[in-house]
Amino acid sequence: MKIGIDKIGFFAPNLYVDLKDLAEARGIDPNKFLIGLGQSEMAICPETQDSVSLAANAAYNILTEEDINDIDLLIFATESGVDLSKSGASFIHGLLNLKSNVRSIEMKHACYSATFAVQTAKAHIALNPTKKALVLASDLAIYGLNNSAEPTQGAGAIALLISKNPKLVEIEDDSAFLTTDVLDFWKPIYSDVALVDGHFSNQKYQESFIEVYQAYLEKTNRTINDFKAICLHTPYSKIGYKTLKMITNEDAHPELFNNYQLATTLNRRVGNIYTGALYLSLLSLLERANLKYGDRIGLYSYGSGAVAEFFSVIVSKDYEKHLNKDKNDHMLNNRMKLSIKEYEELLLKKIDGTDITFNQMDKKDNAYFYFKGISNHQRLYAKKHNFE
Ligand code: CAA
Numbered sequence: 001m002k003i004g005i006d007k008i009g010f011f012a013p014n015l016y017v018d019l020k021d022l023a024e025a026r027g028i029d030p031n032k033f034l035i036g037l038g039q040s041e042m043a044i045c046p047e048t049q050d051s052v053s054l055a056a057n058a059a060y061n062i063l064t065e066e067d068i069n070d071i072d073l074l075i076f077a078t079e080s081g082v083d084l085s086k087s088g089a090s091f092i093h094g095l096l097n098l099k100s101n102v103r104s105i106e107m108k109h110a111c112y113s114a115t116f117a118v119q120t121a122k123a124h125i126a127l128n129p130t131k132k133a134l135v136l137a138s139d140l141a142i143y144g145l146n147n148s149a150e151p152t153q154g155a156g157a158i159a160l161l162i163s164k165n166p167k168l169v170e171i172e173d174d175s176a177f178l179t180t181d182v183l184d185f186w187k188p189i190y191s192d193v194a195l196v197d198g199h200f201s202n203q204k205y206q207e208s209f210i211e212v213y214q215a216y217l218e219k220t221n222r223t224i225n226d227f228k229a230i231c232l233h234t235p236y237s238k239i240g241y242k243t244l245k246m247i248t249n250e251d252a253h254p255e256l257f258n259n260y261q262l263a264t265t266l267n268r269r270v271g272n273i274y275t276g277a278l279y280l281s282l283l284s285l286l287e288r289a290n291l292k293y294g295d296r297i298g299l300y301s302y303g304s305g306a307v308a309e310f311f312s313v314i315v316s317k318d319y320e321k322h323l324n325k326d327k328n329d330h331m332l333n334n335r336m337k338l339s340i341k342e343y344e345e346l347l348l349k350k351i352d353g354t355d356i357t358f359n360q361m362d363k364k365d366n367a368y369f370y371f372k373g374i375s376n377h378q379r380l381y382a383k384k385h386n387f388e
Helices: 019-026 030-036 051-060 065-070 088-095 113-127 198-220 237-244 254-263 265-270 274-288 325-333 340-348
Strands: 003-011 015-018 041-044 071-077 103-107 132-141 154-164 169-171 176-179 229-232 296-303 307-315 369-375 378-383
Touching (some): 003 307, 019 340, 041 265, 041 340, 051 088, 065 071, 071 088, 071 113, 088 132, 113 274, 113 307, 132 274, 198 296, 254 265, 265 325
Parallel strands (some): 071 132, 229 296
Antiparallel strands (some): 132 154, 176 307, 296 307
16 A cells, blocks of 8 residues: 655745845855855744644645545644643644544654654554544744854744555655764753754764665665655755765766755745754655656655654655645745844744733734734634634
């Protein structure tokens, strides 16, 4: 039985910072961000979006009534959770009006947990072929102001519907994975921002890639020539490019590098979305590359701390008929650009537990679901009424 990704939903908040503006404000040559990191814009959340509402909006973009009836597993993968006890999955279950007989859970392992969720969902569908599983990967990458990680921030969510006979890609049974105990990137419970040992994190990302990629090749008896494209976890697009260059070069495999550029087009405009970054790259590739039925795509997932996994997917017949490229491009092209002052003010805002009610600001947030505020320490979410 073929099991894989049937649909991919994507949602980015309506605000962004142009990295040329950020470079100018920080007194840095813009080419460091544009070429050195390979990033051009970063998505920023208004106060009315968080990891829960971003994820609900990504799912809302793809789910039909039939899907809602068939889903019996919901996994919310995030490292930007809104509560240490109540699962974001249960908020989302309510917002999406899923049936009550659904298993749901929130998972965390830095940027890796969505891949664990995808593999768990695949195993679930193998046992329950008439059902569907919804995997949501949603994060706000925030490092704070005036540091070297600042231009690699971002925000957004990916929704993956996992089913049998998938319309987009089949997931193969070939994963190679590893766990190591390292402190390359982390977010202490008392901190509002992620902390990172930047160059060490790059090193672990690349060393882990080599290890799981080699293990994958040995396990499958495949070579690099078996891949039409390789998508990698994309904290910023340059790192994936440099990592691919560790295993080949552009003269030997021009198509792999061309497809890597296509696979990071969305990531360069959204920034790091942690758990969803690999799957945003896959979406970017599917929407832009010239792929054929049966082509194999390698996927490298990396979550600091660290877990890494390399696996592959096979492109489904007529996959291009089941994408929403125009809608996704329209969403990014119509975002509101923030001045650096506006961005800094937004990033420094904090929720301290006192009651607050947000009125969804049309210009800053045009999403269907939004975070409405806090009442008596309870988080409240709402739907935008003029969409109904
Ligand atoms: N024109 C063109 N290129 C320029 C330039 C200019 N004027 N100035 C500098 N550059 C280049 C540099 O040569 C360098 O390129 P190479 O890597 O090819 O040598 C690149 O720009 C970056 O320069 P630096 O290394 O000096 O940058 P930095 O030290 O200020 O910070 C960073 C880079 C460490 C990635 C930092 O942005 C960071 O900490 N980011 C967050 C951590 C991260 O994303 N880690 C990735 C691996 S961990 C992971 O994947 C998990 C996750 O999601 C966080």
